[in-house]
Amino acid sequence: MHLLRSFGLAASLLLAGAVHADDLLALARARFQPIPDTPPALPGNPATPAKVELGRMLYFDPRVSASRPGSCNSCHNVGLGGVDGKEAVIGHSWQQGGRNTPTIFNAVFNTARFWDGRAQDVEEQAGGSRFNPIELALPQAELSEQLATIPGYAAAFAAAFPGEPAPVTLANAQKAIAVFGATLITPDAPFDKYLRGDASALTATQKEGLQLFMSKGCAECHNGINLGGNMYAPFGILERPGADVLPRADKGRFMVTETVGDQYVFKVPTLRNIALTAPYFHSGRAWDLGQSVGVMAASQIGAPVNAEEVQKITSFLESLTGEQARIVYPILPPSVAAAQRPEP
Amino acid sequence: MHLLRSFGLAASLLLAGAVHADDLLALARARFQPIPDTPPALPGNPATPAKVELGRMLYFDPRVSASRPGSCNSCHNVGLGGVDGKEAVIGHSWQQGGRNTPTIFNAVFNTARFWDGRAQDVEEQAGGSRFNPIELALPQAELSEQLATIPGYAAAFAAAFPGEPAPVTLANAQKAIAVFGATLITPDAPFDKYLRGDASALTATQKEGLQLFMSKGCAECHNGINLGGNMYAPFGILERPGADVLPRADKGRFMVTETVGDQYVFKVPTLRNIALTAPYFHSGRAWDLGQSVGVMAASQIGAPVNAEEVQKITSFLESLTGEQARIVYPILPPSVAAAQRPEP
Numbered sequence: 001m002h003l004l005r006s007f008g009l010a011a012s013l014l015l016a017g018a019v020h021a022d023d024l025l026a027l028a029r030a031r032f033q034p035i036p037d038t039p040p041a042l043p044g045n046p047a048t049p050a051k052v053e054l055g056r057m058l059y060f061d062p063r064v065s066a067s068r069p070g071s072c073n074s075c076h077n078v079g080l081g082g083v084d085g086k087e088a089v090i091g092h093s094w095q096q097g098g099r100n101t102p103t104i105f106n107a108v109f110n111t112a113r114f115w116d117g118r119a120q121d122v123e124e125q126a127g128g129s130r131f132n133p134i135e136l137a138l139p140q141a142e143l144s145e146q147l148a149t150i151p152g153y154a155a156a157f158a159a160a161f162p163g164e165p166a167p168v169t170l171a172n173a174q175k176a177i178a179v180f181g182a183t184l185i186t187p188d189a190p191f192d193k194y195l196r197g198d199a200s201a202l203t204a205t206q207k208e209g210l211q212l213f214m215s216k217g218c219a220e221c222h223n224g225i226n227l228g229g230n231m232y233a234p235f236g237i238l239e240r241p242g243a244d245v246l247p248r249a250d251k252g253r254f255m256v257t258e259t260v261g262d263q264y265v266f267k268v269p270t271l272r273n274i275a276l277t278a279p280y281f282h283s284g285r286a287w288d289l290g291q292s293v294g295v296m297a298a299s300q301i302g303a304p305v306n307a308e309e310v311q312k313i314t315s316f317l318e319s320l321t322g323e324q325a326r327i328v329y330p331i332l333p334p335s336v337a338a339a340q341r342p343e344p
Numbered sequence: 345m346h347l348l349r350s351f352g353l354a355a356s357l358l359l360a361g362a363v364h365a366d367d368l369l370a371l372a373r374a375r376f377q378p379i380p381d382t383p384p385a386l387p388g389n390p391a392t393p394a395k396v397e398l399g400r401m402l403y404f405d406p407r408v409s410a411s412r413p414g415s416c417n418s419c420h421n422v423g424l425g426g427v428d429g430k431e432a433v434i435g436h437s438w439q440q441g442g443r444n445t446p447t448i449f450n451a452v453f454n455t456a457r458f459w460d461g462r463a464q465d466v467e468e469q470a471g472g473s474r475f476n477p478i479e480l481a482l483p484q485a486e487l488s489e490q491l492a493t494i495p496g497y498a499a500a501f502a503a504a505f506p507g508e509p510a511p512v513t514l515a516n517a518q519k520a521i522a523v524f525g526a527t528l529i530t531p532d533a534p535f536d537k538y539l540r541g542d543a544s545a546l547t548a549t550q551k552e553g554l555q556l557f558m559s560k561g562c563a564e565c566h567n568g569i570n571l572g573g574n575m576y577a578p579f580g581i582l583e584r585p586g587a588d589v590l591p592r593a594d595k596g597r598f599m600v601t602e603t604v605g606d607q608y609v610f611k612v613p614t615l616r617n618i619a620l621t622a623p624y625f626h627s628g629r630a631w632d633l634g635q636s637v638g639v640m641a642a643s644q645i646g647a648p649v650n651a652e653e654v655q656k657i658t659s660f661l662e663s664l665t666g667e668q669a670r671i672v673y674p675i676l677p678p679s680v681a682a683a684q685r686p687e688p
Contacts, residue, residue, distance in 0.1 A: 327672070328671070
């Protein structure tokens with residue numbers, strides 16, 4: 001009820017033009033939440049230092065891929081905003097993937113997973129790319145086999161999953177990667193400080209951008225803690241973008257649900273750290289943030305947005321860049337002579 | 345003179361069988377030196393914190409490769425003993441490289457660079473793989489152009505090379521990577537502690553292995569601080585190994601010098617951290633350390649080495665595993681819309 005009333009208040013206030021500073025904050029707080037300082041707990045998968053450490057090792061280990069070309073970090077690069085800076089993945093045997101890599105940062109707060117929602121939770125998602133035949137391409141049964149050939153992992157799994165008689169399993173590897181992934185949150189963006197009450201954390205332009213972001217309707221989909229990541233939407237509600245941005249062969253969530261209404265439906269992506277994660281959209285075809293705001297305005301919200309407004313909204317989006325964790329590169333347990341070999 | 349006298353002493357003592365503990369240490373000290381605790385200075389390329397930091401960024405940045413498939417760390421993985429755990433590199437467009445990746449750890453102490461000695465110094469080597477058409481495949485002229493499109497690098501280069509009017513150059517990038525690479529040393533291996541006087545740092549078996557390593561002639565080539573890395577030698581001095589280990593098409597240093605005597609001549613690799621860096625030889629075809637010792641004995645030294653001796657030498661080689669640096673993954677400066685795009 002409170003939320004609904006706030007939204008009603010928002011509509012009338014925002015349509016009336018410039019709003020009072022306190023009202024803007026109240027409107028923002030009704031739609032968005034700050035990133036917490038500590039990683040959230042995962043249901044049924046409690047974090048322990050040993051489990052996070054194991055997850056960190058697996059995240060950076062290229063040996064649990066078919067031909068050892070890369071690891072989770074190759075595409076979800078913790079030094080590059082959690083992405084790879086490419087339109088789409090280049091995977092096993094130099095195959096071209098079809099979609100842009102979403103950021104790992106704050107992904108734990110998403111409720112929609114992958115661009116098409118094909119995973120139920122972060123643990124399932126943690127295995128997805130590893131087994132995708134055009135990504136890391138590891139046959140699923142081989143992951144625990146590969147790990148079992150590396151003696152140092154036996155101790156690491158035993159410490160992470162104490163009391164289990166045979167802890168080196170695919171399910172446990174995914175749990176460990178998921179708890180490490182949950183540590184990759186970026187608190188203390190200027191917008192978070194603003195939401196917590198520091199009015200000086202946003203510039204005047206960014207505040208105008210925030211107001212436009214809400215009044216133009218962007219926040220109807222990009223809301224919550226991640227400003228996105230919690231729903232799906234058709235790309236082209238009002239006007240279908242060109243095939244350069246929306247390639248016609250990729251029908252999005254339709255390919256998972258086979259429901260006609262899901263054609264060209266994709267996850268609404270998070271806008272957290274968006275200034276770090278070009279190129280944009282599921283197709284990765286837009287390299288300019290302002291240009292992408294323009295595409296969204298035309299295709300999704302139908303409200304005219306002029307160049308000055310695009311600039312203000314873009315300036316607001318830049319306030320969503322948070323503090324990144326300093327990750328120590330793991331020293332991985334060595335392979336032994338008996339270990340399985342990478343595929344050619 | 346002192347060295348020569350020591351070697352003369354060695355020959356007579358070692359051929360006589362078991363040597364006194366003090367004599368073994370004296371013999372070892374005449375041939376080997378411990379890894380220092382701090383990185384060595386590079387001539388004409390002084391290290392500063394800003395230059396090391398820039399080098400760390402470039403080492404992990406996949407954007408300075410043709411299609412952004414990887415970085416220096418993709419093959420010289422600081423979590424995997426400084427190597428990739430593969431027979432040979434898989435590079436740009438999934439091309440297969442011909443030789444095994446040498447470890448970056450302690451590479452600064454090598455005087456022979458690459459398997460065939462084609463680089464003069466660590467700075468030249470730092471550019472080699474990046475521009476190799478079957479490795480990272482970046483056209484040489486594009487490196488500084490790519491870096492110049494990333495605004496954050498302007499400040500990092502200016503801090504690393506103060507006073508230079510246009511510091512974003514290929515030469516400076518190579519200097520920075522070289523000083524970062526020089527930090528990747530692994531002191532305090534058990535053998536280093538032994539060389540410094542801690543007689544208990546090696547097991548009895550390892551000491552027997554050390555004695556065999558010297559008496560059988562291994563140390564004629566694998567000597568110095570890196571137990572290798574300071575000379576070239578024909579692979580197959582006494583008996584040419586099979587084509588499985590020595591593929592006939594790769595004629596080694598001959599391809600650089602075009603001198604007949606350099607056919608099948610390769611760098612004598614370091615044995616530092618050898619237990620972490622399987623597979624072995626320039627061809628990467630041997631996965632077992634003991635098996636590799638046997639191949640060396642047959643092809644290089646001509647002294648019969650039985651299974652027990654191989655086991656003792658292998659045990660000694662395991663004492664060459666040092667302490668690895670904890671590397672913090674760099675947060676890389678973001679690209680901007682104007683930046684150049686990766687190649688497909």
